[in-house]
Amino acid sequence: MILETKNLEFSYPDGTKAIDDISITIPEGKKVSFVGKNGSGKSTLFLLLNGTLKPKSGKVLFGGKEVNYSASGLRELRKKVGIVFQNSDDQLFAPTVYQDIAFGPLNLGYSKEEIERVVNQMLDHFGLQSLKDKPPHHLSGGQKKRVAIAGVLAMDPDIIILDEPLSNLDPVGADEILDILNELNGLGKTIIISTHDVDLAYQWSDYVYLLSSSKLINEGTPGFVFSNDEEVRNSALKSPFILDVYRELEKRWLAPGNAQPKDIPELVQLLRSIDLMRVEAGPEIEVGGCVNLGVLFGEFAKDGLYEAVNSRVLFKNDDGTAVVELNRRVLKPGAIYVYDMDSFDKDEFDKIIEEYDIDHIGAMGKKSKDIAENEGINVVCNSGVIDKSILNAITGSRCLIITSKGMVSHTAKRIREYIRNSGIRLVFGPVGKGATEIDSAGKEEGKEE
Numbered sequence: 293m294i295l296e297t298k299n300l301e302f303s304y305p306d307g308t309k310a311i312d313d314i315s316i317t318i319p320e321g322k323k324v325s326f327v328g329k330n331g332s333g334k335s336t337l338f339l340l341l342n343g344t345l346k347p348k349s350g351k352v353l354f355g356g357k358e359v360n361y362s363a364s365g366l367r368e369l370r371k372k373v374g375i376v377f378q379n380s381d382d383q384l385f386a387p388t389v390y391q392d393i394a395f396g397p398l399n400l401g402y403s404k405e406e407i408e409r410v411v412n413q414m415l416d417h418f419g420l421q422s423l424k425d426k427p428p429h430h431l432s433g434g435q436k437k438r439v440a441i442a443g444v445l446a447m448d449p450d451i452i453i454l455d456e457p458l459s460n461l462d463p464v465g466a467d468e469i470l471d472i473l474n475e476l477n478g479l480g481k482t483i484i485i486s487t488h489d490v491d492l493a494y495q496w497s498d499y500v501y502l503l504s505s506s507k508l509i510n511e512g513t514p515g516f517v518f519s520n521d522e523e524v525r526n527s528a529l530k531s532p533f534i535l536d537v538y539r540e541l542e543k544r545w546l547a548p549g550n551a552q553p554k555d556i557p558e559l560v561q562l563l564r565s566i567d568l569m570r571v572e573a574g575p576e577i578e579v580g581g582c583v584n585l586g587v588l589f590g591e592f593a594k595d596g597l598y599e600a601v602n603s604r605v606l607f608k609n610d611d612g613t614a615v616v617e618l619n620r621r622v623l624k625p626g627a628i629y630v631y632d633m634d635s636f637d638k639d640e641f642d643k644i645i646e647e648y649d650i651d652h653i654g655a656m657g658k659k660s661k662d663i664a665e666n667e668g669i670n671v672v673c674n675s676g677v678i679d680k681s682i683l684n685a686i687t688g689s690r691c692l693i694i695t696s697k698g699m700v701s702h703t704a705k706r707i708r709e710y711i712r713n714s715g716i717r718l719v720f721g722p723v724g725k726g727a728t729e730i731d732s733a734g735k736e737e738g739k740e741e
């Protein structure tokens with residue numbers, strides 16, 4: 293633990309108790325946020341952490357050792373623990389920006405060349421070169437903030453404490469500072485910030501402390517601290533925006549439960565691939581229940597020509613409809629083939645049954661029925677054959693109509709018409725030796741696969 297406090301207490305001379313029994317342990321190399329409403333004690337705690345204020349009771353420990361409040365002890369501490377004040381005017385005092393940033397390195401006894409190198413590096417890093425000769429009090433709020441941060445970083449402390457580092461910064465400027473803080477953290481520095489920005493604390497931190505009325509009321513990973521809505525609300529904070537959005541999606545079944553997305557990519561990753569449909573819903577249908585939608589095809593099928601669909605009811609609307617989530621199972625495409633029995637050949641016929649994976653055989657006409665009977669062909673339908681074949685095919689079956697020359701043309705025409713008028717996609721085709729003739733029947737009007 294690089295920085296700790298034990299039962300820290302602090303009151304200002306006017307009697308205001310600003311820190312009440314606060315014990316924290318900050319591990320090295322982490323990004324830590326303190327959140328809490330105005331006046332909750334964040335700034336006071338930070339001033340205690342780098343020895344600017346001395347506790348009334350309790351301890352501050354750096355690297356496991358109690359802080360020594362002698363002048364030399366404090367100098368040592370401040371070399372290691374740099375602090376950027378909430379109000380930049382409390383920090384900046386030199387006649388120029390350059391001199392302000394140079395102040396720390398100068399005090400640390402750096403050589404002239406080394407100071408020049410470090411200050412120029414900071415001026416470049418923070419986009420301050422053009423302002424280097426200006427008096428700090430003539431800068432804008434955001435510019436002052438950058439100078440203050442640059443001045444602290446110039447001393448290369450191990451721990452960088454920043455009190456509201458992004459206040460006054462424009463969004464791009466804030467992102468630039470965050471990039472710098474992340475880069476420093478990547479180099480092993482411990483970064484401690486205070487903020488009212490719950491989105492920042494939630495997304496950025498490894499660990500969060502929640503303060504309220506001078507007390508520590510919760511601590512932990514951002515997901516843990518921000519999942520306690522009541523505590524967050526009582527601390528005059530809000531829950532992070534991304535969590536609010538996620539919870540609304542979760543309530544609507546659009547994302548799985550119990551996740552804690554940190555940012556937009558994580559949220560997007562969680563989204564269910566939605567397959568919703570609005571259906572008529574009778575009184576017997578309940579939210580959470582299952583509705584069998586039968587077979588969907590045409591524009592409603594997504595992954596195949598035909599899909600057997602069950603669905604789960606997500607919502608019931610007042611208008612008698614429900615929103616359901618589909619669970620699709622692709623059915624093999626339905627088909628109707630026609631075989632001319634005048635050219636019957638046993639071997640060819642058996643091969644066709646096998647190759648075309650035929651489920652149903654329908655026989656039309658006396659001759660076909662007789663041959664079928666003699667040859668032991670298993671005919672499942674011998675009346676209304678065309679209509680039954682169409683009905684079977686549109687629910688995914690593969691049908692073969694056996695017939696003889698005289699009826700071939702009529703059969704082909706009827707099926708092609710059905711396909712054209714209904715817009716339903718079916719595999720239709722003549723098979724076997726007699727195929728050419730069947731093929732031409734009704735073709736000019738038909739639509740086929």
Ligand SMILES: Nc1ncnc2c1ncn2[C@@H]1O[C@H](COP(=O)(O)OP(=O)(O)OP(=O)(O)O)[C@@H](O)[C@H]1O
Pocket residue numbers: 304305306308309310328329330331332333334335336337378
């Ligand atoms: N110099 C002071 N003298 C007396 N009371 C003070 C002084 N500075 C701060 N306080 C009081 O100490 C308490 C904690 O203040 P502190 O500045 O630490 O809060 P904070 O959490 O940093 O608030 P903010 O979010 O507004 O920055 C407040 O009640 C404040 O009024």
Ligand SMILES: [Mg+2]
Pocket residue numbers: 334335336378455
């Ligand atoms: Mg403050």
